[in-house]
Amino acid sequence: MSGPVVEPAMVTGARALACPNCGGTVDLRGFAHTRTAVCTHCLTLIDASTPELKMLARFDEKMRVQPAIPLGTRGQLGGVVWETIGFQVRTTWVDGVPYSWHEYLLFNPYEGFRYLTVYNGHWNFVHTLAGVSAVFPALNGRPVASTGGVTYRHYQHGVAQTTFVLGEFPWAIEAGEQVEFDDYIAPPRILSREASAGEVNWSCGEYIDGAQIWQAFKLPGAAPAAVGISSNQLSPYPQKIRHMWGDFLKLGLVWLVVLLVFMMLGRNEQVAAAHLELVPPEAGFATGVTSEFELKNAVSNLHIDVKSPDQDANETELALIDRSTGRPVGLESAGHQEGSFGWSREFATGRLSAGEYAIRLEPEGGALSHKTEYDVTVRRDVMHTGWLWFALLLLAIPPLLTTFRAGTFETQRWQESDYGSGA
Amino acid sequence: MSERAANCPGCGAPVQFAWSSAVQTACPYCHAILVRHDVDVEKVGEVADLPPDASPIQIGTEGQYEGRAFHVIGRIRYAWAQGNWNEWHIAFTDNTNGWLADAQLNYAVSFARPGEAPQVDPQALQPGQVFPFEQRNYIVTTITPARYEGFEGELPFTTAGHGQMLFADLRTEDAHFATLDFSDAQPMLYLGREVAFDELKLKNVRRFEGW
Numbered sequence: 001m002s003g004p005v006v007e008p009a010m011v012t013g014a015r016a017l018a019c020p021n022c023g024g025t026v027d028l029r030g031f032a033h034t035r036t037a038v039c040t041h042c043l044t045l046i047d048a049s050t051p052e053l054k055m056l057a058r059f060d061e062k063m064r065v066q067p068a069i070p071l072g073t074r075g076q077l078g079g080v081v082w083e084t085i086g087f088q089v090r091t092t093w094v095d096g097v098p099y100s101w102h103e104y105l106l107f108n109p110y111e112g113f114r115y116l117t118v119y120n121g122h123w124n125f126v127h128t129l130a131g132v133s134a135v136f137p138a139l140n141g142r143p144v145a146s147t148g149g150v151t152y153r154h155y156q157h158g159v160a161q162t163t164f165v166l167g168e169f170p171w172a173i174e175a176g177e178q179v180e181f182d183d184y185i186a187p188p189r190i191l192s193r194e195a196s197a198g199e200v201n202w203s204c205g206e207y208i209d210g211a212q213i214w215q216a217f218k219l220p221g222a223a224p225a226a227v228g229i230s231s232n233q234l235s236p237y238p239q240k241i242r243h244m245w246g247d248f249l250k251l252g253l254v255w256l257v258v259l260l261v262f263m264m265l266g267r268n269e270q271v272a273a274a275h276l277e278l279v280p281p282e283a284g285f286a287t288g289v290t291s292e293f294e295l296k297n298a299v300s301n302l303h304i305d306v307k308s309p310d311q312d313a314n315e316t317e318l319a320l321i322d323r324s325t326g327r328p329v330g331l332e333s334a335g336h337q338e339g340s341f342g343w344s345r346e347f348a349t350g351r352l353s354a355g356e357y358a359i360r361l362e363p364e365g366g367a368l369s370h371k372t373e374y375d376v377t378v379r380r381d382v383m384h385t386g387w388l389w390f391a392l393l394l395l396a397i398p399p400l401l402t403t404f405r406a407g408t409f410e411t412q413r414w415q416e417s418d419y420g421s422g423a
Numbered sequence: 424m425s426e427r428a429a430n431c432p433g434c435g436a437p438v439q440f441a442w443s444s445a446v447q448t449a450c451p452y453c454h455a456i457l458v459r460h461d462v463d464v465e466k467v468g469e470v471a472d473l474p475p476d477a478s479p480i481q482i483g484t485e486g487q488y489e490g491r492a493f494h495v496i497g498r499i500r501y502a503w504a505q506g507n508w509n510e511w512h513i514a515f516t517d518n519t520n521g522w523l524a525d526a527q528l529n530y531a532v533s534f535a536r537p538g539e540a541p542q543v544d545p546q547a548l549q550p551g552q553v554f555p556f557e558q559r560n561y562i563v564t565t566i567t568p569a570r571y572e573g574f575e576g577e578l579p580f581t582t583a584g585h586g587q588m589l590f591a592d593l594r595t596e597d598a599h600f601a602t603l604d605f606s607d608a609q610p611m612l613y614l615g616r617e618v619a620f621d622e623l624k625l626k627n628v629r630r631f632e633g634w
Binding site for chain 1: 474475476477479481505506527528529531550562564565594595596597598599600616617620621628629630631632633634
């Protein structure tokens with residue numbers, strides 16, 4: 001009479017087998033799950049599912065790639081400790097050009113198997129999906145796939161071949177095994193469909209920084225920098241754009257307050273208005289002078305507006321006369337308009353002290369062929385806000401540039417897809 | 424209901440049934456396969472040794488599914504062309520039973536749905552065919568010939584008299600799955616869904632050296 005039939009509560013650990021080809025030690029870390037293993041010494045593919053250890057194939061030494069994460073390394077990802085137990089290189093050809101990526105098989109005796117894939121320094125943490133994703137054509141004719149309430153856009157279709165394998169796998173591996181794949185993206189996730197003879201598998205990967213991998217597996221040195229933009233990496237721009245436009249909005253509010261303060265400070269008050277009629281003189285120059293007006297206190301500027309319905313008189317010269325000295329005050333042109341109403345010109349002064357002033361009008365050369373009418377208005381402390389509008393434009397440049405760059409990022413993302421301009 | 428204790432017709436040792444509806448068990452002492460009838464227990468064969476296995480689940484493992492506690496009382500191990508998988512027979516505290524599948528550490532819980540299987544010819548089944556069950560569309564993904572590789576503990580039916588069997592797996596977009604079991608003349612439908620290891624809150628699992 002033997003004891004009760006129960007499995008031992010402790011599963012004995014890693015075993016090692018002798019390579020049937022070179023006799024080297026092949027470490028097995030996947031307990032009884034392991035079905036095929038590749039000898040790290042001589043690259044012989046071994047059927048580890050039976051004690052016979054049949055040799056199935058041998059990989060070409062020329063294809064050997066050193067995994068960046070050594071087999072047997074443990075690291076914590078997503079709160080679970082994983083051990084790398086298998087490694088493979090897969091290659092797809094686009095117009096005869098090979099593109100290769102690496103895949104690590106991760107194992108935890110309770111949680112099962114996961115994958116890490118890396119291409120050009122872009123990593124993905126991948127799990128197989130139990131469900132079957134629904135694929136349907138979108139409005140633009142490109143397929144989309146839907147799973148778990150998320151819609152993924154088709155990125156590329158291809159055929160991938162296993163070109164190099166190290167370590168162990170819980171399934172039968174064939175050298176040169178080919179699968180048809182379709183990648184769908186919803187950054188930072190990627191949904192992949194792999195179809196081989198009679199079998200379809202879906203998996204979902206999430207983009208992960210190389211630095212995070214290096215930290216999780218405590219790898220020496222730094223992760224190689226990622227090259228280019230990967231299909232499913234999260235664009236940094238949408239967040240940046242939100243922040244930048246948010247900042248712009250805040251600065252814009254400050255700007256608005258400044259504008260309002262300026263508008264309140266600017267009195268823009270009319271201090272004089274005059275209607276002048278000049279008639280051709282019998283002799284000498286045609287000249288007209290307005291009546292005097294008084295500035296009771298100093299002003300930061302005066303704006304003088306002169307207009308006339310008479311096109312012939314648009315070269316009329318205008319002078320502001322300081323009555324205390326009898327001399328004209330320096331004027332700058334601040335505007336000129338012509339239209340069906342006639343013409344108008346605007347002049348501005350700098351700071352002026354209090355006192356009495358008058359305006360003199362004189363047609364060019366003092367010549368006047370017919371009676372001409374003028375309207376003159378004088379306003380004090382007119383605020384100049386043009387520079388404020390220019391500042392607002394400057395403030396808008398950074399967010400506008402970033403918005404543009406975001407578009408460029410998306411263009412680059414799709415560059416290597418079936419829908420890129422390079423395809 | 425029959426007695427929950429009997430003596431093994433092979434060696435006379437006492438045999439207990441933990442689950443009142445169990446039909447088959449193994450004598451823990453002489454490895455006889457015992458089938459329980461209304462009044463007695465019949466020996467129908469000998470248990471073969473289970474091949475090495477790396478499932479963390481064992482007889483006596485406890486867990487939860489959708490808020491209901493269960494414990495593992497039996498297991499069938501199936502072998503197919505590319506490997507094997509375990510169907511752990513689980514009994515809930517309300518005396519209902521179900522199955523916890525472990526295929527390369529992908530876990531799923533399912534329940535038999537007697538009388539609900541569609542009348543289909545297994546030979547005519549094709550991957551991609553769609554069957555609606557309970558407002559979900561199930562798509563046939565694989566059709567797998569398999570055989571018993573061993574069993575332990577208590578089962579709701581007998582494994583005796585089955586050679587090559589045929590299973591069709593069906594899946595939905597949201598990780599529900601169905602199995603059509605063509606082992607018997609009348610196909611049996613199982614409905615369930617994939618579960619994450621952590622969701623099962625398993626206790627009394629096996630430990631792994633070095634982990």
